Amino acid sequence: xxxxxxxxxxxxxxxxxxxxxxxxxxxxxxxxxxxxxxxxxxxxxxxxxxxxxxxxxxxxxxxxxxxxxxxxxxxxxxxxxxxxxxxxxxxxxxxxxxxxxxxxxxxxxxxxxxxxxxxxxxxxxxxxxxxxxxxxxxxxxxxxxxxxxxxxxxxxxxxxxxxxxxxxxxxxxxxxxxxxxxxxxxxxxxxxxxxxxxxxxxxxxxxxxxxxxxxxxxxxxxxxxxxxxxxxxxxxxxxxxxxxxxxxxxxxxxxxxxxxxxxxxxxxxxxxxxxxxxxxxxxxxxxxxxxxxxxxxx
Numbered sequence: 001x002x003x004x005x006x007x008x009x010x011x012x013x014x015x016x017x018x019x020x021x022x023x024x025x026x027x028x029x030x031x032x033x034x035x036x037x038x039x040x041x042x043x044x045x046x047x048x049x050x051x052x053x054x055x056x057x058x059x060x061x062x063x064x065x066x067x068x069x070x071x072x073x074x075x076x077x078x079x080x081x082x083x084x085x086x087x088x089x090x091x092x093x094x095x096x097x098x099x100x101x102x103x104x105x106x107x108x109x110x111x112x113x114x115x116x117x118x119x120x121x122x123x124x125x126x127x128x129x130x131x132x133x134x135x136x137x138x139x140x141x142x143x144x145x146x147x148x149x150x151x152x153x154x155x156x157x158x159x160x161x162x163x164x165x166x167x168x169x170x171x172x173x174x175x176x177x178x179x180x181x182x183x184x185x186x187x188x189x190x191x192x193x194x195x196x197x198x199x200x201x202x203x204x205x206x207x208x209x210x211x212x213x214x215x216x217x218x219x220x221x222x223x224x225x226x227x228x229x230x231x232x233x234x235x236x237x238x239x240x241x242x243x244x245x246x247x248x249x250x251x252x253x254x255x256x257x258x259x260x261x262x263x264x265x266x267x268x269x270x271x272x273x274x275x276x277x278x279x280x281x282x283x284x285x286x287x288x289x290x291x292x293x294x295x296x297x298x
Contacts, residue, residue, distance in 0.1 A: 191240030
């Protein structure tokens with residue numbers, strides 16, 4: 001399909017509005033010869049003359065009047081739409097859509113939420129708690145928060161936290177009954193509560209560090225969840241030993257409802273990063289959130 005000569009039409013409409021080629025050139029910020037050249041190209045493309053030009057005035061031909069009557073309203077609508085989009089990007093009002101895990105919410109968003117909302121009363125945070133990887137572009141989400149090793153290379157990424165500490169935990173009553181493991185291999189004799197991300201085909205490995213070497217153990221299990229909330233709930237109910245970020249269960253640790261084990265063998269995880277497509281870099285609401293998160297990080 002042939003593309004319409006949009007710039008040429010803009011030049012034509014500006015000439016009509018300003019009353020002369022010289023005035024149109026000034027309004028467009030170009031030289032008069034450039035305006036004359038664009039008008040000539042437009043007429044050649046359309047195959048008709050649009051104006052009678054003299055040194056003192058311009059008069060529209062019949063074809064010129066048709067183009068003016070039909071194109072001017074459409075051009076005004078297009079200009080209005082462009083300005084509206086630009087204003088929306090710069091606006092400090094609106095809805096900011098985020099995708100993140102429960103652990104990311106507790107670790108990165110919850111600590112700054114009150115401050116951010118107090119400073120930005122016209123911004124609504126629409127938060128989707130999702131343990132799986134989400135295509136934020138396809139889903140129309142402004143930004144996501146994930147572990148650093150899960151962020152795609154084509155995204156703008158901003159570190160939000162230091163490396164994260166996972167923990168293995170169980171209720172004191174469970175550990176009193178089945179014993180406290182002294183070494184990761186002891187988990188083979190325990191009831192494990194495992195996590196399988198909804199977008200993965202396998203359970204998350206249980207990783208450890210021993211004598212500077214990374215090791216993995218995959219104890220058998222009869223209880224698997226596709227979200228960390230389920231793992232935490234089952235762990236609190238005393239069904240076995242579960243794995244999650246320490247921040248996710250800190251309140252239960254503080255109350256003595258859960259107890260960590262094998263702390264000296266735990267392997268740190270990458271930090272949480274906020275990530276977004278480069279196209280969203282100019283979204284003002286997102287910039288304000290990033291500034292708040294980075295300020296809290298520092």
